[in-house]
Amino acid sequence: MSTTRFLVAGLMVMGLLASKPLGAQPAPSAGKVLRIAMTASDVPTTSGMPNNGYEGLRFLGYPVFESLALWDLSRADVLAELRPGLAERWEQDPSDAKKWRFHLRQGVRFHDGTTFDADAVIWNLDRFFRDGAPQAEPAGAAIVRGRVSGVASYRKIDDRTVEIETARPISYFPYLTVYILFASPKSFEEGGRDWGRVAASGAAGTGPFRITRFTPRQSVELSRNDNYWDTARRAKVDRVLLLPIPEANTRLAALRSGQVDWIEVPPPDGVQPLRQAGFNIVTNSYPHVWPWVFAAGKAGSPVADVRVRQALNYCIDRDGLVALLNGTAEPSVGFYNKSNPLFGRPQNAYRLDPARGKALLAEAGYGPQRPLRLTVGISTSGSGQMLPQPMNEALQESLREHCGVQVEFRVVEWNTLLGGLRASPDQPGWLGADALNISLVSSDPSQMARWFLGANVSPRGSNSGHWVDPAFDAAFTEVETATDPQAVSAAVTRAHERLVDGAPWLYVVHDLNPRAMSRRVRGFVSAQSWFQDLTTVDLQ
Known part of the structure; x- marks a missing residue:
C-alpha cells in the first residue's frame, strides 16, 4: 500500500472511532448563541493581544479589539484589502517617507465606556514598544514586535492625530498596523496593573x-x-461561545452531535459524509502557505546549503499530500500561488523529480553512503496547521522513498513551537532542529518582508530561519521606497523569484481554508483572509 493510501486509511479508521464527549461547558446565556470549535489547544489569551497565532487573532482579536486599519472581510471573490478602522484615514509625510500620520475616528468608546483617543493609542504603543513602561506586557510585546518591525518612534500631535515614524521608508506600513490592537487603559488599572488579572476577566476593546x-x-x-x-x-x-478542541475528529463529533454550530478544519475524510448529512462545507482560496521553515542561517546545518534546500523541494509528492487532504489544499511551489501574477519566472520549477533532487544532494555531498538526516520541529495542532502530524508523516515517507532522506520529528505543543520561531535558529527554542513546520500568511508584501527580509531576522523580526539574500533585499528596498505601482509590482516579482530559487522554505501546500457548519448558520462570508467577520453571521 502506498504511503498516501495508508495515511488516508488510517485517518478513516480514526474517523470511525467514537470520540469522547466534550467536557462540561458553561451553559450559554439566552438568545442566539453561535458555538465555534477552534483548532487551538487552549483559549487564546484575553488581555488584548491574543496568542495562538492568527486563529487567536481571528476569534479573540478583531471581534473584540481593533486596530488603526482593519481588513475588509466583506467579499469572498477578492483577496481581502485594508479599510479604515480606528483611524478614519492616514497618509505618508511627503517630505519624510518614514513618517505616517493617522487621523483617529471620533465617537469611539471602549467597552468600559472610556474614550478611544490619541492618549489611548500612545498608551498601547508604549505597552508593546517601550521597555520599562508601567503598562509593558512582555508576552503581548513579543507577539507585536514579531509582526511589526521597523517602528522607531511615535508621538501624539493632538487628541485625534498620532504620528508613527519607521526606521526606514516602508511603503506598506499601514498593512503592519493591523497587528497592533488597542485595549482600554482602564482595564489595566481595574486589574491592579497586572496583565494576568486583566486576562482573567478579559480586557475591554472597541x-x-x-x-x-x-x-x-x-x-x-x-x-x-x-x-x-x-x-x-x-x-x-447575541453571543459567541469559543471552544478549543485541537483534535479534528473530536471537533467533527461535536458538530455532528449538535454541541457546536461551526468547526474549523474538519478532518478530510469527514468532508463528504458531512455534506451528505446536510452540513455546509465552506472553502475558499486564501493567503496561506504550509511550509517547513529551514534554518538556512544556522552554521553546521545541512539546510544552510541552498542545493540541499532546492533538492528537498524536488523530493516531495505534493499531489499525494493534496489527495491525503481530500482536495482541501493545492500544491505550493513558492510563497505565492503559481497563478499569482507576481509569481514571476524563477529558474526552478519545483515538482516531484527524484532524479533532480538526488543530483542536487550528491553535489552537496549526500547519497546512499552518506544519507541526509534532518530534524524537524512540528506541533500537534494549532492555528491554520491543518493536520500537522499526518501531513508531516507523509512528507517524512516521501523524502525517504524518493531521495533517501531520513527525517526525525520533535513534536511539541503549538505555543512552544511559536516560541521557537521567535528565537534564533541556534537557540534552544528552535529545538535543535533544521526546520520548523508552521503555516504562514502571504497576504501582501509586508508579509514577504516579515518572513524573509535580512533586516527582520529573529529575534528582531520574524525571519526565523535567518535566510539572508542580497538580491532579495535589494529588490525589497525598491518595494519599500517606490511610489509607482508598476515599479512596486516588478520589484515584488523579482523578490518572489529569489524566494523560489533561494528556497528558504520547503514549499508544501496552500490551504483552502475549510470549515464546516450547521445549516442553522446563515450569512457567513468566507473572506480570502486568515480573518473572518462574525458580525454578518446569524442563526436560523
Whole structure:
C-alpha cells in the first residue's frame, strides 16, 4: 500500500472511532448563541493581544479589539484589502517617507465606556514598544514586535492625530498596523496593573463583541456590543461561545452531535459524509502557505546549503499530500500561488523529480553512503496547521522513498513551537532542529518582508530561519521606497523569484481554508483572509 493510501486509511479508521464527549461547558446565556470549535489547544489569551497565532487573532482579536486599519472581510471573490478602522484615514509625510500620520475616528468608546483617543493609542504603543513602561506586557510585546518591525518612534500631535515614524521608508506600513490592537487603559488599572488579572476577566476593546465570560482552558464567551461605533456592522447573534478542541475528529463529533454550530478544519475524510448529512462545507482560496521553515542561517546545518534546500523541494509528492487532504489544499511551489501574477519566472520549477533532487544532494555531498538526516520541529495542532502530524508523516515517507532522506520529528505543543520561531535558529527554542513546520500568511508584501527580509531576522523580526539574500533585499528596498505601482509590482516579482530559487522554505501546500457548519448558520462570508467577520453571521 502506498504511503498516501495508508495515511488516508488510517485517518478513516480514526474517523470511525467514537470520540469522547466534550467536557462540561458553561451553559450559554439566552438568545442566539453561535458555538465555534477552534483548532487551538487552549483559549487564546484575553488581555488584548491574543496568542495562538492568527486563529487567536481571528476569534479573540478583531471581534473584540481593533486596530488603526482593519481588513475588509466583506467579499469572498477578492483577496481581502485594508479599510479604515480606528483611524478614519492616514497618509505618508511627503517630505519624510518614514513618517505616517493617522487621523483617529471620533465617537469611539471602549467597552468600559472610556474614550478611544490619541492618549489611548500612545498608551498601547508604549505597552508593546517601550521597555520599562508601567503598562509593558512582555508576552503581548513579543507577539507585536514579531509582526511589526521597523517602528522607531511615535508621538501624539493632538487628541485625534498620532504620528508613527519607521526606521526606514516602508511603503506598506499601514498593512503592519493591523497587528497592533488597542485595549482600554482602564482595564489595566481595574486589574491592579497586572496583565494576568486583566486576562482573567478579559480586557475591554472597541470591537463589535466584548468578553463576558472566560473559563481557563475550556471556553470564552463574547457578547454583542450594542454600542459598537459602526452601526452598520453590529452583530446579529447575541453571543459567541469559543471552544478549543485541537483534535479534528473530536471537533467533527461535536458538530455532528449538535454541541457546536461551526468547526474549523474538519478532518478530510469527514468532508463528504458531512455534506451528505446536510452540513455546509465552506472553502475558499486564501493567503496561506504550509511550509517547513529551514534554518538556512544556522552554521553546521545541512539546510544552510541552498542545493540541499532546492533538492528537498524536488523530493516531495505534493499531489499525494493534496489527495491525503481530500482536495482541501493545492500544491505550493513558492510563497505565492503559481497563478499569482507576481509569481514571476524563477529558474526552478519545483515538482516531484527524484532524479533532480538526488543530483542536487550528491553535489552537496549526500547519497546512499552518506544519507541526509534532518530534524524537524512540528506541533500537534494549532492555528491554520491543518493536520500537522499526518501531513508531516507523509512528507517524512516521501523524502525517504524518493531521495533517501531520513527525517526525525520533535513534536511539541503549538505555543512552544511559536516560541521557537521567535528565537534564533541556534537557540534552544528552535529545538535543535533544521526546520520548523508552521503555516504562514502571504497576504501582501509586508508579509514577504516579515518572513524573509535580512533586516527582520529573529529575534528582531520574524525571519526565523535567518535566510539572508542580497538580491532579495535589494529588490525589497525598491518595494519599500517606490511610489509607482508598476515599479512596486516588478520589484515584488523579482523578490518572489529569489524566494523560489533561494528556497528558504520547503514549499508544501496552500490551504483552502475549510470549515464546516450547521445549516442553522446563515450569512457567513468566507473572506480570502486568515480573518473572518462574525458580525454578518446569524442563526436560523
